[in-house]
Amino acid sequence: MNNWFHSWRAAVRIARRDAWRYKGRSFLVLAMIALPILGVSAADLTLRSSELSTGEKLARSMGAADARVVDPGYGGAPIYQNPVEQDSMPVGDFDNKPWPQGETDVAKVFPPNAKVLADSSGAGKLRTAHGLLQTEIREFKAADPMARGIMSLQDGRFPERADEVAATTRFLESSGLGIGSTVAARGLEREYRIVGSYELPDDLKAVQVNALPGAFLAPLGKALEKAGLPGTQTTTTHLLSLARSADTDGFTWNMVQQANAKGVVVLSRAVALAPPADADVPLFQQEGWGNYAGSGAADAAALAAVGTVVGLAMLEICLLAGPAFAVGARRSRRQLGLVGANGGDRRHIRAIVLAGGLVIGLAAAVVGTVLGLILAFVLQPVLEESFGQRFGAFDVRPLELLGIGLLAVLTGLLAAVVPAVTSSRQTVLASLTGRRGVRRSSRVLPLVGLGAVLLGAAIALYGSVYSSQFALVAGGSALAELGVVAMTPALVGLFGRTGRWLPLSPRLALRDAVRNRGRTAPAVAAVLAAVAGTVAVATYQASDDAQQRAAYEARLPHGAVSVMVGEGGGRDVPVVRDAVQKNLPVAVRADVDRIVVGKASCEMYGDGEGCGRHEVVTPPANVCPLWAPTADGSDPADKYTKAERRKLAQDWRCKEMPGVTYTESGLVVGDAKLLTVLGIKDPAAAKALGEGKVVSFSRTLVDADGKLAVKVITDSAKAEEAMAEGKEPPGKVTSFAAYQVAKGTQSYGVAGIVPPAAAKAAGLTTVPLGAYFSTDRMPSTEQRQKLDDELARTGAAVDLHVEEGFVSKNSIVLLSLTVFAGLITIGAAGIATGLAQADAEADLKTLAAVGAPPRVRRTLSGFQCGVVAVMGVLLGSAAGVLPAIGLRLTEQRQQTSWYEQALDSGGTMDAPHVPIIIPWETLAALLVAVPLGAALLAALVTRSRGALARRAAT
Structure with a gap:
């Protein structure tokens, strides 16, 4: 020892x-x-x-606080809840009846002598230095000791008076305001002074202001109601702090369950610190x-x-x-x-x-x-x-x-x-x-490596073709790559046979690499490993990118713009339309309106008291059999066998799926200009609009007589009750003469266009919705920024979309991987070159002694580095494609299996498209640019002349 x-x-x-x-x-x-x-x-x-x-x-x-009390909105019905999360569900079976709804009186679960702190949140548009900014308004006494830790004060103080607010740092940055500035809400004349800034530790990007309870949301709601504007919805929770005593353990799990029996969710500190068993x-x-x-x-x-x-x-x-x-x-x-x-x-x-x-x-x-x-x-x-x-x-x-x-x-x-x-x-x-x-080189190691390559390839092939386990593909590919690493010394020797056709410097570099495989093979293997991983990920990313590109659904033709405002009865739409017209390179502008049921101020989808909605009535003959309602409420697909379901899934009635729509029915009120913006070249459709006919882009909406029916439902609440009972919602049906465009026409989510004259003749109320624009060129970033600023000043909730086409998110990933592989390759090759120079100093001195020109040393160094890089990149590229192909084949099997299961259960999804794409640009950069760059860099940093040494004593 x-x-x-x-x-x-x-x-x-x-x-x-x-x-x-x-x-x-x-x-x-x-x-x-x-x-x-x-x-x-x-x-x-x-x-x-x-x-x-x-x-x-x-x-x-x-x-x-000891607990936070939350109303789950089940109207006081008993509930089950997660002990540490807000997840909950009502007690009972609600498969064939609606879940309970309504507010709950949470005060009935407050323990005696408990201190209560209300925390209310709503939203409103606040006037800033730039215009209006949608902001969360939180009424909460943040200065109370019970609230310590929820908000982190950065500067100033929290509000102490009803006319004071504090604001998050992100709100101050976005609004251009600061401490001491005044802020007001749209529709509310009262102003509030900003007295402090804070941040929410869990949400640093929150745009929020904090006021005292009752100081902001209630006055804002009354002002908006008086002005006929949509109000703000407020949610309130309560913090509880129990009176301390010797027998108080906080809000226990038993107390939580007692509150659950009264329909209230309680998040307890004591329960979170020591949760009950599942x-x-x-x-x-x-x-x-x-x-x-x-x-x-x-x-x-x-x-x-x-x-x-x-x-x-x-x-x-x-x-x-x-x-x-x-x-x-x-x-x-x-x-x-x-x-x-x-x-x-x-x-x-x-x-x-x-x-x-x-x-x-x-x-x-x-x-x-x-x-x-x-x-x-x-x-x-x-x-x-x-x-x-x-x-x-x-x-x-x-x-x-x-x-x-x-x-x-x-x-x-x-x-x-x-x-x-x-x-x-x-x-x-x-x-x-x-x-x-x-x-002599080992004769066993290359054989072991070859066996590992064959075995790994077989495992990866089995995993991709006969199994759905990614682990088999990954494991087999890793084994094959290790086998290639084991074969590297032998492969380096095979590369050496190409030296007879090379000039002096590359031939010397290749011969030196083959003679000294002990330092060449590991460096080549290191480059191989780096390149193989990069090629594998790049191949997978390129294939996934092609799959996403094929699945991308454009909302508009390339370069087109849409702007929609679904609130306020279209009051802000004219200003919004003009803002887009002024700031973007618009070629054609097509204004569109929407059908509204009830008051003109009603929002889309029947939101608001006294508001209804409308829908297109699908003719019975055009209803997909897999979706047709049944008298007993059962799944209509259950009536068919698997083979019949697969056949029906290819039926045109089941294949037509709606895209992105801006109205509840997909119908918009407009003229022939909309056809131009959407790129629809159909003179008959433009003529039909001029004649007062509805242009339909979906075959399922038009009956055999060429009619399109629209149902007007005046009471959304009664309609929901009827649907819950399996009945048709009551409403008035109006039929329009319709023109059906040719099959396969891309309408970008618009189900049909109703001429203004036809809507007026049918007695339908319409309000401005927005506009579609075609552009001369793609809007620039500066134009977009100016437009966004002007739209923000309107204070409207604007839905603006500029169709840029499919934008690959993997291009940066591929570029990063290529750069990473290049750096690793150059680094590994450079290390091998430095080691080669240190190890072959005697050979370099011999070259100088026999009269070799000074540039031979620099050229030899560059080719030594390039040889290692070329060998590593070639072997790594070959090894890296295998796992990517295996993983894509495995994904194809899985998605095909899911697709077949969906067809068997009555689904109508499209067949999966899982392409395998080789990223030739990345491979070209690795195969050409990286070895060339490594060789040039090594040649530049190498001295042309080396010192001659004295003859060693013998």
């Missing part, structure tokens, strides 16, 4: 001195190991800090409910993903750092030979080389962990702003950081294993004389 300790102590001292002597090589290896440790430790600190404890969550939701929660015993917070499968999947990433990172580091240790051991072979000459055996030599990995690993662990701490601390405010919420306390977990640091040590030791074994096998004479000897 004592001899072992002293020998390792000496080995560590030798390794430390050697690392300090060759600082450049040591720094290179340290950086390779420390960078991943920096990233992992910073990610760990950020993740742990972002995870809020139960106490922190409670402080943000209920401050210092068996004691009635909600979790109901069908379709459960506590899924601790999913073992999800945890296992997350653990597998983390393990895979960590394993690949360690493999990458070992592949890159291993040659560095090998070259270091080779440069120190005389020192190692002296150890052997003075009685040291192979285990001492192995210990010295392994100690080098230990020393570098320890240094990398310390440096990476410290830098990770600093990086996480510095980036925390930036990440908080990006995520839109504050993290909890800066959570440093020493055991996790120690484990990450040990990972660096383990990586350093693993990277030094092969060089240690290789160095220990050299004879003392070879080490002292500097002779390397002749070693």
Whole structure:
């Protein structure tokens, strides 16, 4: 034991001195190991800090209160609730009857002597420096000690008077106002002075103002009602603080269940800190409910993903750092030979080389962990702003950081294993004389690698064709890639046979790479691993991008614009139309109106008291049999067999699905200009509109006599009651002469166009809805910003859409992956080139001695780097396509299975389209640009002349 300790102590001292002597090589290896440790430790600190404890969550939701009381809206009916969430359901069976609705008197569950704090929220349009801004209005006594932690005061103070408000920092930024400014709501003459700014720790992007209870929402509601404008809906919850006594344990689970029996949801601090067992929660015993917070499968999947990433990172580091240790051991072979000459055996030599990995690993662990701490601390405010919420306390977990640091040590030791074994096998004479000897490449390793490639490909093929398990595809692809890595030395030798057709410098570079496979193969394998992962992800992303492009449903022709306002009876529509006309390059403008039932101020879909709605009556002959209502309320698809359902799913009555619509019926009131904007070139349709006929874009809406029927329902509440009972809602039906456009015409969600004259003749009330515009060119960013600013000044809830076509979200991902692979490739090739120069210094001196021009050294260096990059990129591209194809085939099988199940159950979805696309642009960049860039960079940073050394004494 004592001899072992002293020998390792000496080995560590030798390794430390050697690392300090060759600082450049040591720094290179340290950086390779420390960078991943920096990233992992910073990610760990950020993740742990972002995870809020139960106490922190409670402080943000209920401050210092004991409970928050919520009305679930079931009219006082008994309920079941989640003990720690707001999920709830009424007690009883409501399959064939409507769920209970209505307000509940929550005050009946307040315990005696409890302190109560109301928290009300609504919304309104507030006047700002730029116009009007939709803002959440919260009435809450934020200065009360019970509210501490819900709002974080940034500057000033919370309101203390009825004419004061505080505002979130995001509201002040958006509105152009500040502390001391006054703000007013649209429709309310009363002004409020801003006395402070605050933020919501859970929502930093909230646009909100805070007022005292009863100071803002009630006056605003009365003013809007008086002006005939839509009011604001207010929701109120209550915070409770129980009177403290020796026998008070807070709001217990029994108390919560007693409140549930009265139809009230209670979120309790005591229950959240010590939740009951799932068996004691009635909600979790109901069908379709459960506590899924601790999913073992999800945890296992997350653990597998983390393990895979960590394993690949360690493999990458070992592949890159291993040659560095090998070259270091080779440069120190005389020192190692002296150890052997003075009685040291192979285990001492192995210990010295392994100690080098230990020393570098320890240094990398310390440096990476410290830098990770600093990086996480510095980036925390930036990440908080990006995520839109504050993290909890800066959570440093020493055991996790120690484990990450040990990972660096383990990586350093693993990277030094092969060089240690290789160095220990050299004879003392070879080490002292500097002779390397002749070693044959392993004949077994390539065969093992070939077997792994075939086995991995077979597993991936089975997983993609005969199974739906992604793990099989991923595992098989990883095994195949490891097999290619094992075959790399042999493949490098095959590349060497192409040298006979190359000029001098590339031939020397290729010959040097083949002769020194110990440092070339790991570097090629590292490039292979990086490129294979990038090609796999890029292929998958490109295929998914093509699938999304095919599934994209344009709302308008490319470059067209639509603007809709569905509130206020169309009062703001003329101003909105003119704003778009003025700020965008409009070619054709088509104004559209909507049919309104009841008061002109009624909103769409029958919202508002005394308002109704309208709908298009589908002729019985055009109703899809799979959707036709039945007398007993059963599913109509149950009457058919699976084969009949699949056949009916292809019926034209079942395939016509509505797109994006702006009205409840899909009908708009307009003229022939709308046809022009929508790109519909049908002279007969324009003529029909001129004759007062309705133009229909759906065959299901027009009967055999060419009529389109519209039902006017004056009472939406009675209509809902009738539908709940399985009856047709009562209403007046009006028929219009209709023109049916040709099959396949793209109408962009418009079911039909009603001429204004036809609507007026039928006695239908119409109000302005908006307009469609075609443009001469795509609106610029500056034009959009000016328009948005002017629309904001109107204060209307405007739905503006500019059709830009399908915008790929994966292009940035592909670009990032290409850049990442390029950096890794250049880095790995550069490391291999640096090691080659250090290892082949004698050969370079020989070239200079025999009269080689100075540029040969630079050219040779560039080609050495390029050779490694080319070999790695070629092998990686071939290896990376396999997993992507396998995953896409697996997805195709799954989606086809879901599609067939949907058809069997009466669904009418389209057949899945899962293309496989090879990203040739990415491959071209990797195959051409990256090796070329690596070669040029290596040539530029290499000195043309090297110093001639004196002849070594013999």
